Amino acid sequence: MCQDFTKFYVEPRLMNLPMDLDALFTRSAPLFLEVGFGNGEFLIENALNRQGHNFLGIELSVISMVKIMKRLSRENIENVKVMMVDAKFGVRELFPDESVDGLYMNFPCPWPRERHSGKRLNTVDFLLSVAAVLKKGGMVQLYTDSLEFAEVFAENLGQTSCFIKIELIKNPPQVNTRYERKWKREGREIYKVTAEKLKTPMLRRIAGGDEMPHTWIKELKPENLKKILNSPIKKDIGVFVYKSMLKDLDDDRYLVETIAIDGDFQQHFYVEIHKRNKGWLVKLDSHGLPFRTPAVKKAVYELGKILEKRRGAL
Numbered sequence: 297m298c299q300d301f302t303k304f305y306v307e308p309r310l311m312n313l314p315m316d317l318d319a320l321f322t323r324s325a326p327l328f329l330e331v332g333f334g335n336g337e338f339l340i341e342n343a344l345n346r347q348g349h350n351f352l353g354i355e356l357s358v359i360s361m362v363k364i365m366k367r368l369s370r371e372n373i374e375n376v377k378v379m380m381v382d383a384k385f386g387v388r389e390l391f392p393d394e395s396v397d398g399l400y401m402n403f404p405c406p407w408p409r410e411r412h413s414g415k416r417l418n419t420v421d422f423l424l425s426v427a428a429v430l431k432k433g434g435m436v437q438l439y440t441d442s443l444e445f446a447e448v449f450a451e452n453l454g455q456t457s458c459f460i461k462i463e464l465i466k467n468p469p470q471v472n473t474r475y476e477r478k479w480k481r482e483g484r485e486i487y488k489v490t491a492e493k494l495k496t497p498m499l500r501r502i503a504g505g506d507e508m509p510h511t512w513i514k515e516l517k518p519e520n521l522k523k524i525l526n527s528p529i530k531k532d533i534g535v536f537v538y539k540s541m542l543k544d545l546d547d548d549r550y551l552v553e554t555i556a557i558d559g560d561f562q563q564h565f566y567v568e569i570h571k572r573n574k575g576w577l578v579k580l581d582s583h584g585l586p587f588r589t590p591a592v593k594k595a596v597y598e599l600g601k602i603l604e605k606r607r608g609a610l
């Protein structure tokens with residue numbers, strides 16, 4: 297039987313940002329987020345016990361996404377939505393200020409190696425995003441098996457100057473997630489950090505806006521475009537990198553593999569060069585779906601400029 301998951305899945309890349317949360321849930325109710333819900337036990341148990349609240353789960357794993365949607369569908373759970381986005385970007389960019397009543401994080405990866413430190417979800421920057429989207433009096437709650445992660449989380453909550461009642465306790469009541477069970481089986485201690493939001497910081501957000509710059513390259517013969525694209529387009533000016541050029545099915549369409557970098561957030565996608573009556577259109581390839589950040593827009597725009605310059609040099 298074909299299952300319809302569209303009821304549960306939110307695609308923020310296709311929405312006006314920040315999101316209209318009441319419209320999303322078709323009702324106004326307190327909203328709680330869980331970052332990295334994994335198997336989804338915690339999210340679902342809370343949603344079933346608190347039918348008057350809305351729950352939104354954020355994950356990066358496709359397997360987790362499919363697993364939870366199957367269960368939401370099977371049990372016809374109405375007050376949970378899920379979306380696939382990096383929480384560092386998603387919490388900051390998708391939610392309006394003071395729109396969330398509570399944020400839970402159960403056993404996030406501690407990323408102990410220094411070279412992975414950019415992925416940790418206990419930095420001052422991430423916690424400032426959490427502070428911005430929480431309502432005043434809203435709470436943040438972390439469970440972890442890593443004392444170091446918990447201590448840095450608590451310390452950085454304090455660094456933001458946006459939270460009060462910051463508490464770190466050892467061996468709290470269980471949340472009963474897969475990772476909690478795993479770490480307890482291995483005899484590890486569990487730590488819980490909680491805090492209450494007091495102040496809303498000012499955040500600079502970068503996503504949003506529907507406009508997508510595309511450019512036209514006129515008066516360029518297909519054989520000349522081929523010549524241009526045969527020499528590699530490698531450009532790295534800090535915000536984007538063109539990786540490699542792929543020719544699509546016919547001579548009318550080329551794809552340039554691109555990575556756009558907005559601070560600590562990277563997106564991988566293709567820019568398309570497509571022959572139309574008016575000339576060659578340079579635009580975002582419609583199969584990929586990056587957030588339209590400044591670096592993505594610049595990558596599209598700059599490719600047009602590069603092609604134009606090379607055309608002039610032919």
Ligand SMILES: C[S@@+](CC[C@H](N)C(=O)[O-])C[C@H]1O[C@@H](n2cnc3c(N)ncnc32)[C@H](O)[C@@H]1O
Nearest residue numbers: 332333334355356357382383402403473474475
């Ligand atoms: C160690 S697992 C814990 C899963 C679950 N909460 C539990 O306690 O069993 C961490 C989860 O966080 C997700 N994750 C890691 N980094 C993330 C990020 N930046 N944004 C959203 N989810 C993330 C991973 O895909 C993974 O499912």
